[in-house]
Amino acid sequence: MSRTGITPKIITYLFLSLSLLVSVYPFYWMVIGSTLDGSTIFHLPPHLLPGGHFIQNLQGLEAAGPVWTTLWNSLFIAIVYTVATLYLSAIAGYSFAKYEFKGKQILFLVVLVTMMLPQQVTLIPLFKMMSVFGWQNQPQSVILPSLANAFGVFFMRQNMMNVPTDMIEAARIDGCGELSIFHRIILPTTYPALSALAILSFIQQWGNFMWPLVILQNQSSTTLPVFLSMLVQPGQVIHYGQVLTGTVVGIIPILVVFLVFQKYFVSGIYGGAVKG
């Protein structure tokens, strides 16, 4: 450490500061923009301090469409999906990690292979299926297909392998049933992995765009990102103040989830994927 010269330090700090500026500026500007009126948003040099138009922008946004309904739809879909995928992934991952059973290898291989396939391959059949079920514009049309989450199972399996088998055996000897072992021992001990998967799942579902765009075509049943994308379609007057206000509203739930679980963020993005 003592050999680290002054120049490399300065260069490292310069690089980090520039990265910080570039990473934060669009986000900062988005927040500032939500408080400006249409004419001042495009003022150059750009405003660096908030204006007083946030409430007006919000009212304009409310007039442009059912923004709160789409926010609620986004929240409902992301929360239900996250809770359900955590449970399904945990219990399936636990089975793959800690039990021997017939067909295990083949089933796990099939799960792994689908992880590599681009999502587009399933979209058309899913679209046909949802039409048959009459589930267009219904939240389950987004939630259920996402639950076929191969990554989640793989991720939880990797983490469940670290749970000592002795602990499970000891519980069995004490007369603990298989379901209770899972709920009382495995779930609590894998809390960090579950938190990481919760962040990843929530962010991913919140940002899910193409499929909701296709299947949730009603303004009142769609998600907030799809609603915002409709406000910036080419060939119409775009009220940027209102749109930016919408993006700020949409960022808040993500930030809350991130702040609650952020301790496990790094291990979460990295963990399941590379760990051998």
Added chain:
Amino acid sequence: MSQSVLTNISSSVKKGITPRSLVSKNMAPYVFLTPFVIVFVVFMVYPILDSLYLSFTSAQGSTSDWIGLANFKNVLTDGLFWKSLGNTAIILVVQVPIMLFLGTLLAASLNSKFVKARVVFRLAVFLPVLIDLVTYSIVFSIIFNTQYGILNYLLGLIHIAPVQWLQNAVWAKIAIIVAITWRWTGYNAIILLAGLQAVPETLYEAANVDGASRVKQFFFITIPMLKPILLFCGILSTIGTLQLFTEPFLLTNGGPNNATETPVMYIYQFAFQSFHFGYASAAAYVLTILIAILSYVQIRVTKGGEL
């Protein structure tokens, strides 16, 4: 290790809350896997197979006839499909190396022991990772605005004429490259950072003793040690870039003159704007095969990152 856990278990058993006979050990994995397998078969396996079947039919709306390989022939002879692949290839070849290099540099900087306030820098770098694709595409469409965008304003300060970011075939691709790099560099930096923390500190100490400069250490220790993870990031980025949709859809709508059309936009248009299900399925399978080949080649060429 877990005396407390064991006590907890025993006490709950004594209270009789755990009916042991509910699921036997042999039956347990099947019972536990059933919900996932049902969802997985209905919403993943069946659609993959149905899509394969559709790709051999003329399915359009509800009518459908078996037409063999005709869809594949038409996809592979459509200039627009090749153009969309070419656009993606250019973006891929330029963007992924830049991003991985910047990501490695960021990870190494964030990992430097002497840097103060590392938490602040880390949080800042993670911020783009949290922002959803629609939001950042909207924000970048304003940043790239020819008249009012900050990029052209900054260029103006150093006397460079305004750039037609989204209206010119070359600049539109560059705009998308800039946007994706902003969104994903931090993501890769996080993965690489986690990998870096596994690199033994003694390697750097030895290099310091030998008087190796920090630049040399970066190229001869950091990058080689990260090779397997760089490969992993490279494959993830390749798969991601080949599936590019939201950014061109919102920033340029594939224009100008299809210069930023991507294969997934192509599939989307045939599938959900003109409802040519058979044709779009064939295009989706061509894309899938391409992704599989590219991932395989990357693993072979880099010898699995010498894992």
